[in-house]
Each structure stands twice: as structure tokens, then as C-alpha cells.
Amino acid sequence: MTQRVLVAYGTRNGSTAGIAEAIGDALRAQGMEAQVRPAAEVEDVTSYDLVVVGGALYMGRWHVDAVRFARRHRSELLNRAVWLFSSGPLDPSAGERDIPPVRGVRRAMIRLDAREHRTFGGRLEKGARGRMARTIVESGRGGDFRDFDAISAWATALAAKPVAAVPLR
Template identity: 65%
Template structure:
């Protein structure tokens, strides 16, 4: 593939954005042209040949901008290779086992014929926005559970698919 890949994300506190940038870095190093944008900023996907979209998980749902991105661009996303990722468990579970997509993401995967979904650990640290986030931190359940080795391996898998098709 010689076109451009969009890596987009919905995040509240920035954790998912860092995962998206890591994915984009791997794709770029593989020789692909990559653009990274917050989901709320994407106006059109027709200029991209493939899309990787991610969302932070909040109370069993993708972050609102990520959900809106899939709905708003569903027609065009169904016409190009699409991979989805979630970011969220605030424990080591995402590194220990495969975590299936939450119901709304699973429905979108089927509707859009997404190639794959993966869940990565999340990150919630001091200064996070939102009442629930502050309560989680106050209860000592925050921390950084992102596994950038796993993120890189998944992105390399996507790069391999895109460069060998």
C-alpha cells in the first residue's frame, strides 16, 4: 500500500492518545504515511487508505468522541481496512489475556467489517479529569498499565498486513 493511514483516538485524559502515537510511529517506521488525529477533529476519512481507531474505556463504553467518529464515518469506514483498539483496564489484565471488545465496539466491528480489535491497559494518574477518575485515584486504583511492547507488536502486525497486500 502506498496511501495514507489515519490513526485516530478518543481520549479524556491523554492515555489513549499516547497509544495512538505509538501505533503511528511503528507504522511510519514501516514506511507508511501516517496521520494521527483526535477523533473529534476528523472531518472526512475518504483520503485515507486504512484507519486505526481507538477509544478509552469508561464505564464499559468507548470514549464519546471515538463512538461518534465510528457513527459519523461508518459508510466510508466500511470501504477501507479498519482496526480498532481500546484502552482502559486499570490493572494488568490486558497484558495477561485477550480482553474482548465491549458490546458497542463489538457491534461496530461487525457493522464496519473491522479486521481486528485489541484491548490495552489504561493509565489514570494524578490530575485526571472527572469525578469518577478522581474517586478511582483517591481509592488508590490508578496507575499506568499500558504495555508499549504489546502496542508495538500489534502495530507491526498491522504494518505487515498493509505493506504486504
């Protein structure tokens, strides 16, 4: 039976949406049925076998849509395999070392009994929304630091992990 996967994400300027799409593509390549959706638009998670939740990092906080998604669907997510990801560093650091989750993501990991978290580099380019984002871009510190090979490798490894061991609560 094909496993159904939801990749839900919170993003402001589209970088995290691009990462979520790459994760969905990699999962589909592994034979999974993956849907990629903005976290704020997801009303029900009960039809999915596993869920990947991602959020952009802004000033050390996970995107509000990812946080709200985790809270709103907590009881259903506890009965599914859950993985989390963040996007955000505007430098190559995410490709050089494991970046631990920020406090809000650590809290979500515990509350959802998430199996794993990964931080990927982000993207911030001209036209970004928000005063702080524009300031960063104008100062020359923006750019695209997403590593799509690493994103695909993580999703491919995720697809190989057993899901059946999730206890119903």
C-alpha cells in the same frame, strides 16, 4: 506506493492519545504515512488507505468521540481496512490475556467490518478529570498499565497485513 493511515482516537485524560501516537510511530517505522488525530477533529477519511480507531473505556463504554467517529464515517470506512483498539483496564490484565471488546465496540466492529480489535491497559494518574477518575486515583487503584512494547508489536503486525482485499461497496 506508500499507504496512508489515519489513527483516530477518543480520550479524556490522554492515555488513549499516547497509545494512538505509539501506533502511529510503529506504522511510520514500517514505511507507512500515518497521521494521528483526535476522532472529533476528523472531517474526511477518503484520503486514507486504512484507518485505526481507538477509544478509552469508561464504565464499560467506548469513548463517545470514537463511537461518533465510527457512525459519522461509516460509509467511507466500509471501503477501507479498519482496525479498532480500546484502552482502559487499570491493572495488568490486558497484558495477560485477550480482553474481548465491550458491547459498543463489538457493534462498531460489525458495522464497519473491522478486521480486528485489541484492548490495551490504560493510565489514570493524579490530575485526572472526572469525579469517578479522581476517586479511583485517590483510592490507590490508578497507575499506568500501558504496555508500549505490546502496542508497537500490534501496530507492526497490522502494517504487515494485506489491505488490497478491501472491496469497494
